[in-house]
Amino acid sequence: MTTEQTTPNGPSLESAPSATLDPNGMAPDVTRYVIVEVNSSNYGFPTGSTVELMASSAAAVTRVPKSPRFVHGVINHRGSIIPVVDTRALLGLKTASEQGEAVVKRIGEYELELLAWVDAIETAISSGEQFEGTTNAGETTLGKWRHSVLNDPRELQRLQQYDSGIREQVESTAVPHKRLYAAGEKALGLLESGDSEGAQECVKQAKEVEFGALRRIFRSIKRNVSGGFKTMLVITELGERRAAFEVDSVHTVKDCAEGDIESLPDTATGSEFMRGLVHQDDGGYVLICDLEQMYHLACPL
Numbered sequence: 001m002t003t004e005q006t007t008p009n010g011p012s013l014e015s016a017p018s019a020t021l022d023p024n025g026m027a028p029d030v031t032r033y034v035i036v037e038v039n040s041s042n043y044g045f046p047t048g049s050t051v052e053l054m055a056s057s058a059a060a061v062t063r064v065p066k067s068p069r070f071v072h073g074v075i076n077h078r079g080s081i082i083p084v085v086d087t088r089a090l091l092g093l094k095t096a097s098e099q100g101e102a103v104v105k106r107i108g109e110y111e112l113e114l115l116a117w118v119d120a121i122e123t124a125i126s127s128g129e130q131f132e133g134t135t136n137a138g139e140t141t142l143g144k145w146r147h148s149v150l151n152d153p154r155e156l157q158r159l160q161q162y163d164s165g166i167r168e169q170v171e172s173t174a175v176p177h178k179r180l181y182a183a184g185e186k187a188l189g190l191l192e193s194g195d196s197e198g199a200q201e202c203v204k205q206a207k208e209v210e211f212g213a214l215r216r217i218f219r220s221i222k223r224n225v226s227g228g229f230k231t232m233l234v235i236t237e238l239g240e241r242r243a244a245f246e247v248d249s250v251h252t253v254k255d256c257a258e259g260d261i262e263s264l265p266d267t268a269t270g271s272e273f274m275r276g277l278v279h280q281d282d283g284g285y286v287l288i289c290d291l292e293q294m295y296h297l298a299c300p301l
Helices: 096-127 141-151 153-160 166-172 174-192 196-226 291-298
Strands: 030-038 041-046 050-055 071-077 080-086 232-238 241-247 249-257 274-279 285-289
Touching (some): 030 232, 030 285, 041 249, 071 241, 080 291, 096 141, 141 153, 141 166, 141 174, 166 196, 232 249, 241 291, 249 285
Parallel strands (some): 041 285, 080 241
Antiparallel strands (some): 030 249, 050 232, 071 080
């Protein structure tokens, strides 16, 4: 099998780490794999069964009524109609759109939480009741989420798949968020000293300026995430059949010896579609796909 096409920025399927090759161009008991990424994990598709790599945007997908959740539809690939399989869904993971919807929902919850906090401050000022909330922005769910995103490379990478500028957007929530809570603390101090009008004006201005700025950032993040992220299709062939597997990205190619493939526990997510895993020098691993099992469910005879 020869590679018909690769994307301009994708790996060449002819390149791989050096090895002592047999006359056929491959070391004994070694298989070459295209290494792809799905949900921040690396997977290997055998190059011998990989026909082509292409951007998902380059393929016109036709939806098929009543198709399984993991089948996006079909495409016309060089005159043949083949299924497009959402590899995330096939492996029992959240799809890119579901993951994005979860982020949009979370951002909406942060916005509602902030609005409820401002309302509680205003109520305390107008009624004279004790305010029971916090004035420490870092203790809020937004503050904890921002800290988590900016300090967890995997979570940040997942968000940046939707838009490369999301890190800056998440960071940009810090200043208006802290100023909003500082204004709340100042307003409560003014109230305690008997200046209720000053307290009301302080909260009003913070609501307009700081909360307004946060809402604009939230809208921008939700808009970027709702648009989805660019994915790749790995066109594969098994016997007379072909199928396209949608993945988050394509990285490189790698030679793996059969003896290096370790078994996966049956409880591992998607283990029924994996032959095992191969540990990497950097401490990571590559999950080796079992195409026969993937085809058995995704595109049966």
